[in-house]
Amino acid sequence: MAALLELKNVSKAFGGLQVISGLDFHVDEHEIVSVIGPNGAGKTTLFNLVTGVYQPDEGEILFDGQSLVGLPPHKITRRGVARTFQTLRLFLNMTVKENVMAAAYGHTRAGVLRSVLRTPGMRREEREIRKLAEERLGFFGQRLMGYRWDQPAYSLSYANRRRLEIARAMATNARLLLLDEPAAGMNPVETHEITELIGQLRDEADYTILVIEHDMHVVEGISDRVVALDHGVKIAEGTFDQVATDPRVVEAYLGTSATARK
Template sequence: MAFFNVAHLHISFGGLKAVNNISFDVQRNEIFSIIGPNGSGKTTIFNLISGIYRPDEGRIVLEGENMVGKTPDRIARKGIARTFQNIELFANATVMDNLMLGRHIHMRTGIFGGAFMFGSRSRAAREEVAHREKVERIIDFLELQSVRDQFVGGLAYGKRKLVELGRALAMEPKVMLLDEPSAGMNTEEKDDLTIWIKDIRDDFQVTILLIEHDMNMIMGISDRVLAMNQGREIIQGAPGEVQRHPEVIKAYLGEEAIA
């Protein structure tokens, strides 16, 4: 059985098939990318996986357990983290505070326990230190030391995207869903992001599902690729095989993309 499996996924909105019989397997520590033009159903698949939508039909299975019907917070606790096309951060909180929010699913003492930290030896205090150590590792990993105490709303767009990536990583996921992580980044930032995604896979042992429009990134980072159009699969396979497929060229890359 595959580490992560999507089987015969369907969902319709007002009679429109947004996702139509999509199936794929993802192996542990694989980078699996989904491509397609706007409206092809890519983000809808992420919404189904993360529990925002419930499919009309189909299964979403992580390590043998069906995720369908579970709430988004329960799915997060099972090990699936998510970033969004539009940044979902707290602008009036610091980088550190935003990253600490990614630790909430692992916090046992909770808000009320944290309010009564009688000395450094209390359970809540020890837990706070442990969570901060996890976040400090992510700050170092993503080279966010210089902005760790700055409010997120004042950061450049590329930095905010990194903070969102870091918050998802702070959840210690088994599977990370990255929805257009390079959107709004310049070439240098995209090059750095490509390295970080590979390092997340290798150093943190996280399986990556990636939606991305930058084909250079897709071709350079993916183990396998699923190409979609109008809710349906065109092809899935190795990046080069997908890139050469005539329907992919027509639907996504444009007729002029392949000489």
Template sequence: MTIVLDVENITMRFGGLTAVKDVSFKLQTGEVLAVIGPNGAGKSTLFNVITGVYRPTAGNVHFNGKEITGKPSHEIVRRGIARTFQSSRLFSDLSVIDNVIVGMHSRTKTGVLRALFHPGFSRREMAASVRKAEALLLNSSGDLFEQRYRPAGALAQADRRRLEIARALASEPMLLLLDEPSVGMDDNETDALINDIRRVRAANSSLAVVVIEHDMRVVEAFPDHVLCVDYGSRVAEGGFDTVRSDPRVQEAYLGKAAAHA
């Protein structure tokens, strides 16, 4: 097995606040890692460090054996890491399909705006992009394909989350980072999301996924490798059953969730 992502001793401070404290983990090709932990634990900050939004205060990140610590986000996307955001970053005035096409070209030299509007973008290239985008939309649960000419801003919440994933996949990543993809989804939509992730992995067995999740349904569906963080630090790591039964995890996270159940 090859290590696709190696996060070593990452610390991220914002002024006096330590959002991530000495966190390390490794991810193998084709593996799914679920990251859990209460609000404010530092999960999204970890994604922001991996994707070059922030340069960490300490530590480093290797992707495919090469150091990417602090590299610009567009460079990191180009190397094969795609992400979704906890709060939607879709272009709400653009159509569903154009949002996917934008994702496709975030990796090419052509660039986002030129891809859509540059006259040099040949009709054949455009037709190929449209077909690829349509295939991604057809692959998603729900009816994104049928809604492909609607503005993204008009979509229901669950469809917006699905579209974000389709757009991330459009860049053909080797590593997909999903930040709370089930937020705003009901149980049926969450089950469909789980199936979507499974289908994507079945089609590309080398794709590695890190999913930040609050919904234990999703974590249980990918139980092999779970990392729990709290107050920026790693609390536990291992299989879902091991992590779930760790008293520190129950105290940090599951206890709180159980108290609300």
């Protein structure tokens, strides 16, 4: 299988703090890979490097064989990489559907400004975007259905806000989804649902998925492969069982309070 995402010898420091060190890493097309590691291991920074929020100090990041290094975030999104955020970034005063439409607009020719002019072409485009938003929201079944579409995002439960974040990522026509702790703050039932949903995103919606997750039940449930980071270094890689029993991984978790997060 061809690697859709490939990192070669990527490093990043903030001031004197080396946050990612010589990281080699890949995600094959149609694969679900989980990144685990204690708090501060560099997991979110890895996402920020892939999505162009930060530039690596050295190394190469390839998506579908082409370098992403130096591209601004919106161009990386347009190439087909979308993400959700650990700290959610919804427009809380906009409706559920508008949130998804706004995510889609950023990736059309129209753009938000020109759509304000409302030419016939723009109105057609708006209809298409509305349809796309409804289709993406439809993926979440009853959870984000019907009357909820026209409610403001602030009225949603925390779990539904996380679902809406995913719907927004899906509205960009991405091939690779980067999910930063999708199960954070969810109860056991919701956690089970999100585990199933991530599988469906791959099996039914054809995404390749890289996910950061602390809940080991979720990681076990979804991962083709697991990569463990500690202090920005890859300390283990393999199946869930291989990584979860790796002495370096056990030590990394026991050496921090992160074990309390499961």
